[in-house]
Amino acid sequence: MALLQINQITFQYPDAPTEALRDVSLMVNEGEFIAICGPSGSGKSTLLRLMKRECAPHGRLDGTIRYQGIPLKELPPKTTATAIGMVFQDPDNQIVMETVMEELLFGLENIGLDTLTMRKKIAEIVHFFGLEPLLDRPTYELSGGQKQLINLASVLLMEPRILLLDEPTSQLDPIAAKDFLNMLRRMNEELGIAVVIVEHRLEDVWPIADRVVLLHEGRVIYDDPPHKAATFLASKADDAFFDYLPSASRLFLHYAATNQNSRLPITVKEARSWIKGLTVRVKEASTQVVHERMKPVVLETKNIDFQYEKGKPRILDRLSFSLYENEKLAIVGGNGSGKSTMLKVLAGLLKPQRGKVVYQGRKTTGHIHPDIAYMPQNPRLYFSEESVKLELEKAAHDSPLSPETKQHIIDEWGLAALGDRHPYDLSGGEMQKLVFACLLLRGPRVMLIDEPTKGLDPESKKQFGEWLNRFSWRGMSFVIVTHDIEFAADYADRVGMLFRGEVTAMADAAAFFKGNAFYTTSINRITRGVSAPEVSTLKEAYVTWDVQNGSP
Amino acid sequence: MSRTKRGLHALHPLSAFLYYVGGAVFIMAGQHPVFAACTFVLVFVLNGIQDHFAALKKWGRWYAAAAFLIVILTPAFHRRGTHILFYFRDNPVLLEGVIQGVIAALSLLALLFLFVSFNQVITSEKFLFLFSRVVPQWALLAMLTMRFVPLFQRRLHDIGLVQKTKGMSVKKGGFLSRIESAMKLLHILLEWSLEEALQTADSMKARGYGIERRSRYSPYAFSAIDAVVLALTAAGGVCAIFGYALGDTVLTTSPVLEPVLLSGREWFYFSVYLFYFAFPMMIEGRERWRWHFSKSTK
Numbered sequence: 084m085a086l087l088q089i090n091q092i093t094f095q096y097p098d099a100p101t102e103a104l105r106d107v108s109l110m111v112n113e114g115e116f117i118a119i120c121g122p123s124g125s126g127k128s129t130l131l132r133l134m135k136r137e138c139a140p141h142g143r144l145d146g147t148i149r150y151q152g153i154p155l156k157e158l159p160p161k162t163t164a165t166a167i168g169m170v171f172q173d174p175d176n177q178i179v180m181e182t183v184m185e186e187l188l189f190g191l192e193n194i195g196l197d198t199l200t201m202r203k204k205i206a207e208i209v210h211f212f213g214l215e216p217l218l219d220r221p222t223y224e225l226s227g228g229q230k231q232l233i234n235l236a237s238v239l240l241m242e243p244r245i246l247l248l249d250e251p252t253s254q255l256d257p258i259a260a261k262d263f264l265n266m267l268r269r270m271n272e273e274l275g276i277a278v279v280i281v282e283h284r285l286e287d288v289w290p291i292a293d294r295v296v297l298l299h300e301g302r303v304i305y306d307d308p309p310h311k312a313a314t315f316l317a318s319k320a321d322d323a324f325f326d327y328l329p330s331a332s333r334l335f336l337h338y339a340a341t342n343q344n345s346r347l348p349i350t351v352k353e354a355r356s357w358i359k360g361l362t363v364r365v366k367e368a369s370t371q372v373v374h375e376r377m378k379p380v381v382l383e384t385k386n387i388d389f390q391y392e393k394g395k396p397r398i399l400d401r402l403s404f405s406l407y408e409n410e411k412l413a414i415v416g417g418n419g420s421g422k423s424t425m426l427k428v429l430a431g432l433l434k435p436q437r438g439k440v441v442y443q444g445r446k447t448t449g450h451i452h453p454d455i456a457y458m459p460q461n462p463r464l465y466f467s468e469e470s471v472k473l474e475l476e477k478a479a480h481d482s483p484l485s486p487e488t489k490q491h492i493i494d495e496w497g498l499a500a501l502g503d504r505h506p507y508d509l510s511g512g513e514m515q516k517l518v519f520a521c522l523l524l525r526g527p528r529v530m531l532i533d534e535p536t537k538g539l540d541p542e543s544k545k546q547f548g549e550w551l552n553r554f555s556w557r558g559m560s561f562v563i564v565t566h567d568i569e570f571a572a573d574y575a576d577r578v579g580m581l582f583r584g585e586v587t588a589m590a591d592a593a594a595f596f597k598g599n600a601f602y603t604t605s606i607n608r609i610t611r612g613v614s615a616p617e618v619s620t621l622k623e624a625y626v627t628w629d630v631q632n633g634s635p
Numbered sequence: 636m637s638r639t640k641r642g643l644h645a646l647h648p649l650s651a652f653l654y655y656v657g658g659a660v661f662i663m664a665g666q667h668p669v670f671a672a673c674t675f676v677l678v679f680v681l682n683g684i685q686d687h688f689a690a691l692k693k694w695g696r697w698y699a700a701a702a703f704l705i706v707i708l709t710p711a712f713h714r715r716g717t718h719i720l721f722y723f724r725d726n727p728v729l730l731e732g733v734i735q736g737v738i739a740a741l742s743l744l745a746l747l748f749l750f751v752s753f754n755q756v757i758t759s760e761k762f763l764f765l766f767s768r769v770v771p772q773w774a775l776l777a778m779l780t781m782r783f784v785p786l787f788q789r790r791l792h793d794i795g796l797v798q799k800t801k802g803m804s805v806k807k808g809g810f811l812s813r814i815e816s817a818m819k820l821l822h823i824l825l826e827w828s829l830e831e832a833l834q835t836a837d838s839m840k841a842r843g844y845g846i847e848r849r850s851r852y853s854p855y856a857f858s859a860i861d862a863v864v865l866a867l868t869a870a871g872g873v874c875a876i877f878g879y880a881l882g883d884t885v886l887t888t889s890p891v892l893e894p895v896l897l898s899g900r901e902w903f904y905f906s907v908y909l910f911y912f913a914f915p916m917m918i919e920g921r922e923r924w925r926w927h928f929s930k931s932t933k
Contacts, residue, residue: 135841137837137840137841138837138840138841160843160846161843161846161847164841164842164843164846165843168841169841171834171837171838173831173834175831176831176834176835176838177834177835177838178835178838179835179838179839180759180760181758181759181760185760188852189839189842189844190842190843191850191852192849192850192851192852193842193843193844193845193846193847193849194843194846194847195847195848195849195850196850197850198850198851198852198853198854201850201852202852205852223785234838237842238841238842241842241843427796430800432796432799432800433796451799451800456800457797457800459793459797461827463823463826463827464793464794464797464798464823464827465797465798465801466823467798467801467803467819467822467823477801478801481802507826
């Protein structure tokens with residue numbers, strides 16, 4: 084019998100013109116690992132929340148959801164609270180108590196366990212997760228990755244049979260995200276807890292999933308084991324879903340025909356063994372991609388030191404680097420390494436204790452320069468007006484651009500259609516578009532962007548990357564701070580890593596990732612140390628590889 | 636050693652809570668410069684022992700400013716007395732007024748310092764323990780609000796920074812435009828925070844909050860020292876109220892100004908005050924002493 088059975092449900096939010104979910108059926112068996120993917124607005128989160136009674140959205144629901152054969156509505160509250168666990172996207176908002184220990188105990192105390200039982204459970208879980216050194220720490224001091232592990236641990240303490248996760252790694256750095264997923268896999272394999280995870284970062288989820296479910300416009304398009312699902316996606320004519328495939332499959336599909344009976348690789352390991360059978364030469368013409376390094380410097384930092392308070396550790400420590408004209412510079416680094424702080428210093432929002440920021444030969448340390456725009460991580464912070472139209476008008480009001488140019492920008496972005504809607508009612512991708520357009524209306528030369536791809540689906544991500552390309556051709560420069568290694572590899576010209584307060588290992592995007600073991604793309608991990616030339620992105624492979632015997 | 640299990644932190648939430656309530660009664664009853672100075676100094680030292688003045692460093696400036704205002708303003712409104720010090724713009728400044736101002740300022744500071752100490756000892760966990768049974772909804776609300784204060788500060792700062800890049804600032808422009816900017820910042824803050832609070836509520840419900848009576852992982856033990864603290868609080872509290880009623884802990888300013896130096900029965904009450912506020916230090920000190928001792932003899 085299925086652990087959780089969703090039977091032909093249709094769900095509609097109050098006042099929504101269309102259904103969020105249409106005729107969706109899904110079966111979660113004991114110990115299964117299910118990945119749900121699909122574009123933003125396809126109903127992934129809605130479906131996930133409906134499986135957890137306490138978090139179910141309000142609206143009209145037809146069809147049934149049963150847990151071990153009993154309708155979810157009829158289960159006793161204690162069963163739903165313990166048997167079905169949920170971890171949310173934002174690591175901060177889930178934490179309720181002051182210290183790690185109290186947070187772990189929160190759920191257990193809610194269900195009224197006695198001390199002895201609690202002590203046994205806590206001791207076990209603390210050991211399993213290696214949380215010993217954190218127990219007495221205040222929760223607000225932890226890094227995003229640690230917080231998310233605490234959230235997972237505190238849900239796990241309730242001994243769930245099924246665990247629901249809503250984009251749990253979207254705010255974590257690459258290493259923390261991998262740690263989190265590894266922990267999830269261990270729990271799935273060793274404790275037999277069923278997992279249903281909604282993720283945009285599919286690269287690392289495909290290999291560990293038992294089934295991949297693809298949602299589109301509220302319908303389940305496909306529901307099968309990963310290899311079959313990948314083959315299905317690859318065979319589909321429209322390539323809207325092509326981006327959901329792991330890079331391993333995409334690389335394969337470029338060189339091998341799909342109608343072959345050979346198995347489509349989805350993991351790094353499988354792709355490596357496929358490449359071993361290939362003969363790849365470097366294309367003659369392709370090696371001439373030389374970066375001209377003689378471009379003028381636009382923005383420069385010199386020996387910047389920054390700390391928030393005296394006696395607190397230095398966030399930036401003799402930070403020095405240059406940004407060249409129409410360059411896209413990506414800065415990566417762990418959670419809490421000071422990337423956001425660095426952007427704020429560059430934008431003139433924070434004044435460093437030492438050092439200076441120089442824009443086109445002039446010092447702008449601690450001042451906001453109209454040519455330098457700053458795009459915050461959370462687009463909500465940017466909006467202050469009641470509608471999209473007013474927001475755009477406000478941005479256009481004190482802009483040095485000519486009225487034609489302004490109108491052109493608004494038309495180009497197709498924002499007129501959103502007109503009277505409140506900025507908060509837009510989707511994540513639309514919000515970002517609006518902020519981007521508002522910033523462009525001010526006619527900046529340099530844009531500083533904080534985590535642009537957070538929570539974006541592959542398509543919106545691609546679109547954002549295209550904008551960056553378009554505007555750098557027109558002469559703008561970008562500093563992008565990101566956790567998204569794949570994005571940085573695809574779109575940045577140069578990449579640097581912020582570590583211990585300074586930018587180390589700044590190099591051309593292709594060269595940067597080739598030296599790294601973890602901070603690198605899966606394509607790089609696939610092509611490292613095999614007979615084929617090492618590359619870090621699909622595009623690089625397409626351009627430089629000359630494959631002799633693609634189809635085995 | 637874990638700071639949370641020793642000294643004052645080891646007291647049962649009820650006795651700790653009542654001790655602080657008693658402390659507040661003492662401070663309000665002691666309307667006398669010597670009593671006020673005594674409580675002020677002792678509570679100040681207690682803060683130093685507890686967190687090396689970390690919290691006071693953050694808020695100290697504002698406390699000092701408030702106290703300064705009281706010292707300045709009280710004499711300006713105090714008109715009853717016979718000892719004229721000098722005239723300020725044709726208004727007499729009275730010694731009685733100055734003394735009243737000093738007493739009020741010292742009492743206010745002592746109360747604030749006591750509250751700082753209270754906040755460290757009565758954690759949200761203990762707060763929930765004390766009040767979640769009597770007034771569950773209010774306890775939860777109070778706790779969420781306490782959690783919100785530092786969050787709000789951080790968020791408002793972030794919003795302010797981002798809005799500054801759009802040219803909106805509360806530090807620029809005319810009075811009205813500043814007010815308008817401030818309103819907009821608050822608007823963003825509230826909308827953002829409410830949405831996040833809903834997520835927190837979801838996370839609490841998801842882990843079964845409110846389905847039955849909460850249990851406690853480490854039940855608070857009622858120890859001998861708790862009995863001592865309770866007895867002290869009760870006896871001390873009665874003394875303080877008596878002292879106040881008899882006027883021994885209050886400096887009479889009218890019709891005649893009583894001498895500031897202590898005399899007779901006042902010494903007795905003074906020693907009660909001294910003991911009451913020195914008691915937590917003894918508890919903390921004993922703990923330190925034990926540790927010191929155990930380390931040195933090994």
